[in-house]
Amino acid sequence: MQATPRPRLPRRALHGVLLLDKPLGLSSNDALQKVKRLLRAEKAGHTGTLDPLATGLLPLCFGAATKFSQLNLEADKAYVATLRLGQTTATGDREGEVLRERAISFTPEQLQAALQQLRGEIEQVPPMHSALKHEGKALYELARQGKTVERESRRVTIHALELLSQDGETMQLAVRCSKGTYIRTLADDLGELLGCGAHLSALRRTQSGPLHLAQTVTIEQLEAEDDTARLSHLLPPDLLLDDCPLVRLDAENAGKLLAGIRRRTGLAPSARVRAFGPEPKAFLGSARIAGGELIPERLLSPIELQTLLAGPVSLT
Structure with missing residues (x-):
């Protein structure tokens, strides 16, 4: 005897913002769809993407709040970036092929001088492994085909760049920057200034405009809660x-x-x-x-x- 399928609960109109602590390995859209299903929401969107390798603050908008998502796209962001010193990769992060390995040898004074060079208004060349379009195709699609195209540099602002810790080949930095900043490129540029090379091994977003990581909830928390508790995380639009x-x-x-x-x-x-x-x-x-x-x-x-x-x- 076949079990009677459980009735599907209807979607509903929700209006507000949920601040998610996005987990490692999940795309921003996958995270959005999971939360949308858990809240049984009709309309939802996010305010800019976090790479699957990045974790942290991802504002999700529901209903009327989606009208204001662009405001957060334009906002300054803050991150904790973890660098692997001594290795340069094809993608600028840990997923790419290691292109070059060099010895790690710099003084604290040289590090502070390099960090100072990257503060304020700087020029960045977007990486080939990015979602920017070239003649209608994303750069990462061309990169996967082994192609490289000329990219114009962009002016971005690094409001703050501070050393949090360094333990051998691992370095952690606190970064506060303008929209459109590529932290992978920042890591690569710092590695070159230090003469040892570097790539981004982990990234955690801690702030986006007026929104902070401390306000977030995880998918695991939402899954463990009942509907009333889940709705309590929905903040005003x-x-x-x-x-x-x-x-x-x-x-x-x-x-x-x-x-x-x-x-x-x-x-x-x-x-x-x-x-x-x-x-x-x-x-x-x-x-x-x-x-x-x-x-x-x-x-x-x-x-x-x-x-x-x-x-x-x-x-x-």
């Missing part, structure tokens, strides 16, 4: 605008903003604000203040706002 000024509107002006109508304001100019209605949880979306006007940008729909105010419904 305005979290991605946490470093923007807050503007609270009365019911009349909130309705006009949601209709896309500019409103006169005496507030100081701001490139981006997070707008709220009269209720504490009534997040309306993002706007900017210019020329004495509050100008709507990305807004929640009335249905999204209503769902957000009602709160997520548990399916357990």
